[in-house]
Amino acid sequence: MLGGAIAVVVAVVAGPGPGLTGYVSEAGVTDSGYAPTYRAGVFALAAGLLLLAVALPAAARPAAALLVTGSLCTLLSGAVTCSDGCPLPPFERATTADLVHGGASIAGVAAVVFAMVAVVLCSAAGTRVRRVAAVGALVALPLAAAVGLAMLIVGRSALVGVLERLLLAETVGWGLATAILLSLPSRPTSR
Numbered sequence: 001m002l003g004g005a006i007a008v009v010v011a012v013v014a015g016p017g018p019g020l021t022g023y024v025s026e027a028g029v030t031d032s033g034y035a036p037t038y039r040a041g042v043f044a045l046a047a048g049l050l051l052l053a054v055a056l057p058a059a060a061r062p063a064a065a066l067l068v069t070g071s072l073c074t075l076l077s078g079a080v081t082c083s084d085g086c087p088l089p090p091f092e093r094a095t096t097a098d099l100v101h102g103g104a105s106i107a108g109v110a111a112v113v114f115a116m117v118a119v120v121l122c123s124a125a126g127t128r129v130r131r132v133a134a135v136g137a138l139v140a141l142p143l144a145a146a147v148g149l150a151m152l153i154v155g156r157s158a159l160v161g162v163l164e165r166l167l168l169a170e171t172v173g174w175g176l177a178t179a180i181l182l183s184l185p186s187r188p189t190s191r
Helices: 002-015 024-028 035-055 058-079 096-121 127-153 156-181
Strands: none
Touching: 002 024, 002 035, 002 096, 002 156, 024 035, 024 096, 024 156, 035 156, 058 096, 096 127, 096 156, 127 156
16 A cells, blocks of 8 residues: 555656646546556555555445445546546546546545444444544545535635645545555553
């Protein structure tokens, strides 16, 4: 997951995109020199979500199912590139590929955010993992709402660009923290 995030960040920062006023996905536009790096990063993130789903305890099936959904949507998002500028309604005219890419991206992030909530509700996930999920959800839910509203009300802007990057960083951070916690030996329970 970390490698995928680094590859996407490199493609976004080094690529010819519009900086903070554009969408992260613009780094993957076909004619961008960094599109292969971006796509490899997105595919690595999809694999990381799938591995995280497998690492969750068996009792956390709803969270695991959401992570698998997020993984598949992320995979689709990386496979279907948007056109130059990644236009989205209601302010821009979008192609079918733009809508598929944008819809898959939004659904993928939403599935990961809802997976955080599902982990919080799963007592078998363990206190540490549930705490990290609670913090993650408390940060991600308002950020996701803000991104959605800003996309509908303001459209492409520095506001949307910054909010989108914060939300993506937060979801990756949650995934990494959860993966680390799941790899640690469990603490003995006190009697």
